[in-house]
Amino acid sequence: xxxxxxxxxxxxxxxxxxxxxxxxxxxxxxxxxxxxxxxxxxxxxxxxxxxxxxxxxxxxxxxxxxxxxxxxxxxxxxxxxxxxxxxxxxxxxxxxxxxxxxxxxxxxxxxxxxxxxxxxxxxxxxxxxxxxxxxxxxxxxxxxxxxxxxxxxxxxxxxxxxxxxxxxxxxxxxxxxxxxxxxxxxxxxxxxxxxxxxxxxxxxxxxxxxxxxxxxxxxxxxxxxxxxxxxxxxxxxxxxxxxxxxxxxxxxxxxxxxxxxxxxxxxxxxxxxxxxxxxxxxxxxxxxx
Amino acid sequence: xxxxxxxxxxxxxxxxxxxxxxxxxxxxxxxxxxxxxxxxxxxxxxxxxxxxxxxxxxxxxxxxxxxxxxxxxxxxxxxxxxxxxxxxxxxxxxxxxxxxxxxxxxxxxxxxxxxxxxxxxxxxxxxxxxxxxxxxxxxxxxxxxxxxxxxxxxxxxxxxxxxxxxxxxxxxxxxxxxxxxxxxxxxxxxxxxxxxxxxxxxxxxxxxxxxxxxxxxxxxxxxxxxxxxxxxxxxxxxxxxxxxxxxxxxxxxxxxxxxxxxxxxxxxxxxxxxxxxxxxxxxxxxxxxxxxxxxxxxxxxxxxxxxxxxxxxxxxxxxxxxxxxxxxxxxxxxxxxxxxxxxxxxxxxxxxxxxxxxxxxxxxxxxxxxxxxxx
Numbered sequence: 001x002x003x004x005x006x007x008x009x010x011x012x013x014x015x016x017x018x019x020x021x022x023x024x025x026x027x028x029x030x031x032x033x034x035x036x037x038x039x040x041x042x043x044x045x046x047x048x049x050x051x052x053x054x055x056x057x058x059x060x061x062x063x064x065x066x067x068x069x070x071x072x073x074x075x076x077x078x079x080x081x082x083x084x085x086x087x088x089x090x091x092x093x094x095x096x097x098x099x100x101x102x103x104x105x106x107x108x109x110x111x112x113x114x115x116x117x118x119x120x121x122x123x124x125x126x127x128x129x130x131x132x133x134x135x136x137x138x139x140x141x142x143x144x145x146x147x148x149x150x151x152x153x154x155x156x157x158x159x160x161x162x163x164x165x166x167x168x169x170x171x172x173x174x175x176x177x178x179x180x181x182x183x184x185x186x187x188x189x190x191x192x193x194x195x196x197x198x199x200x201x202x203x204x205x206x207x208x209x210x211x212x213x214x215x216x217x218x219x220x221x222x223x224x225x226x227x228x229x230x231x232x233x234x235x236x237x238x239x240x241x242x243x244x245x246x247x248x249x250x251x252x253x254x255x256x257x258x259x260x261x262x263x264x265x266x267x268x269x270x271x272x273x274x275x276x277x278x279x280x281x282x283x284x285x286x287x288x289x
Numbered sequence: 290x291x292x293x294x295x296x297x298x299x300x301x302x303x304x305x306x307x308x309x310x311x312x313x314x315x316x317x318x319x320x321x322x323x324x325x326x327x328x329x330x331x332x333x334x335x336x337x338x339x340x341x342x343x344x345x346x347x348x349x350x351x352x353x354x355x356x357x358x359x360x361x362x363x364x365x366x367x368x369x370x371x372x373x374x375x376x377x378x379x380x381x382x383x384x385x386x387x388x389x390x391x392x393x394x395x396x397x398x399x400x401x402x403x404x405x406x407x408x409x410x411x412x413x414x415x416x417x418x419x420x421x422x423x424x425x426x427x428x429x430x431x432x433x434x435x436x437x438x439x440x441x442x443x444x445x446x447x448x449x450x451x452x453x454x455x456x457x458x459x460x461x462x463x464x465x466x467x468x469x470x471x472x473x474x475x476x477x478x479x480x481x482x483x484x485x486x487x488x489x490x491x492x493x494x495x496x497x498x499x500x501x502x503x504x505x506x507x508x509x510x511x512x513x514x515x516x517x518x519x520x521x522x523x524x525x526x527x528x529x530x531x532x533x534x535x536x537x538x539x540x541x542x543x544x545x546x547x548x549x550x551x552x553x554x555x556x557x558x559x560x561x562x563x564x565x566x567x568x569x570x571x572x573x574x575x576x577x578x579x580x581x582x583x584x585x586x587x588x589x590x591x592x593x594x595x596x597x598x599x600x601x602x603x604x605x606x607x608x609x610x611x612x613x614x615x616x617x618x619x620x621x622x623x624x625x626x627x628x629x630x631x632x633x634x635x636x637x638x639x640x641x642x643x644x645x646x647x648x649x650x651x652x653x654x655x656x657x658x659x660x661x662x663x664x
Contacts, residue, residue, distance in 0.1 A: 234490065
């Protein structure tokens with residue numbers, strides 16, 4: 001509340017004297033940042049994907065995307081990202097529901113949230129080494145033999161779940177908190193069972209948030225690289241590992257432009273998944289309109 | 290102790306060094322007299338002798354090296370010996386980098402005072418990037434066998450070894466590669482990297498190929514062996530490092546013998562096996578960046594590495610378990626450290642060295658067949 005304005009009843013002296021700045025100026029820092037750190041690198045990747053190491057225009061990088069082996073890497077990346085996202089989303093949602101149904105100010109909730117905040121960022125070589133120490137040469141009391149944990153995609157999914165589940169808890173908990181207890185009471189007083197409540201009320205309400213979180217987890221797994229590179233060092237399964245090989249190979253197989261073409265393929269993969277997500281989201285959120 | 294001022298001081302010191310480095314390299318041409326431009330000198334004699342080189346290098350004050358792990362081939366001791374002998378500070382960048390990353394750094398940091406002055410790269414990378422290097426012949430040039438150097442001095446092999454199977458002695462004694470297919474080796478056998486990417490891993494597969502009836506021009510039997518190993522559940526895909534060996538996760542590792550010694554991996558019950566019919570040798574190579582920010586220090590480093598004295602580079606590599614390229618000459622002229630030489634794993638049979646063409650053929654075969662065979 002402006003003191004000047006109340007005392008004199010006049011408008012503040014600066015009112016109406018504002019320099020005439022167009023409203024879009026406020027967005028400049030944001031778009032500048034996005035432009036330099038997202039759009040520009042993406043543009044360079046796409047541009048270089050159409051060149052050969054000598055700098056001439058070529059489609060050979062792109063045509064490499066069509067060969068069966070490279071398709072295998074994309075299928076591997078897609079499979080691992082989808083499976084680990086589904087595992088993370090389902091278990092994370094159940095855990096988030098359990099946390100939400102507890103005391104909102106309780107110790108358990110606070111411990112779970114801070115633990116999730118830490119573990120959602122726990123990845124890379126550190127995570128791989130933690131599992132290495134856990135599994136060791138001859139695990140005792142673990143579900144499977146050590147070699148199972150190196151299997152693709154299920155072994156590595158167990159490791160990815162370590163950061164996927166906590167991330168799901170973090171992003172999905174607010175949606176569950178948004179479910180009003182009155183809605184449940186209302187449906188129960190109308191005679192619905194627990195199944196009917198989730199099928200017709202809770203499920204549809206949470207579905208858009210669940211799908212959004214699933215997409216986030218998918219992208220998270222797709223871009224994760226250091227964990228699988230340390231864990232499956234000698235066997236290439238994913239596009240990320242193959243990009244690493246094409247950038248750093250010391251046996252004469254390094255080709256930056258091939259790496260760019262693979263990266264372009266990943267951009268396209270994300271674009272396809274985003275489109276699918278948008279269509280699904282529109283269907284899931286139909287009742288909102 | 291953990292005061293923020295320490296970082297401020299460190300930053301100040303670093304920038305002071307940088308300024309000092311720049312100004313001294315600017316004035317070095319003046320202080321070393323006449324018109325000696327070490328960036329274009331191709332030998333120490335042509336530049337006016339060893340003392341002129343030492344003076345010019347000291348004036349530069351700094352040397353940038355890259356991808357030299359301190360525990361690899363005794364590089365930790367070599368770096369500190371050079372620093373204390375000449376009072377030249379060594380900046381060691383990216384110690385765990387690959388050969389390809391070394392030449393990438395020459396390209397991407399061209400013109401920067403942080404660009405690598407010298408590189409230690411696999412032969413394939415050296416041969417493919419000669420346009421980045423300056424020709425130079427060290428004083429002991431004639432001690433390097435002709436097949437192990439570029440005739441114009443653009444690169445020259447430095448040290449090497451033989452591909453070996455390092456293994457925990459809990460498995461008893463390994464006398465044949467086929468033993469590795471047995472059930473007691475479940476999830477135990479690892480390469481040092483992905484063979485389409487790492488030179489040591491490619492040579493690991495090639496060594497198996499030689500043992501399995503392949504040849505230097507045919508790596509396929511080696512790939513088939515690893516496919517069998519994978520099918521038996523004995524192939525461990527995790528990155529084999531000193532840490533994984535200590536943790537017992539990779540109790541059998543294919544690697545160069547100097548990286549597979551018990552003293553190197555730090556495990557006492559570690560044995561080395563080199564199959565008699567599959568002795569595969571490999572050497573790394575030195576080269577000087579033609580646009581090195583410290584051209585005199587770069588050349589002095591090479592002189593140090595190829596020095597045959599008791600505390601010179603050749604004997605220091607030998608003490609790290611690597612076989613220096615001048616070893617045959619030094620054995621003849623009596624400068625070799627005989628006690629270090631006697632600790633090298635014994636090798637019987639005729640060693641095979643891959644030519645550039647054989648190495649490329651192998652890499653191309655792996656590019657299309659490795660993933661299929663083991664995934």
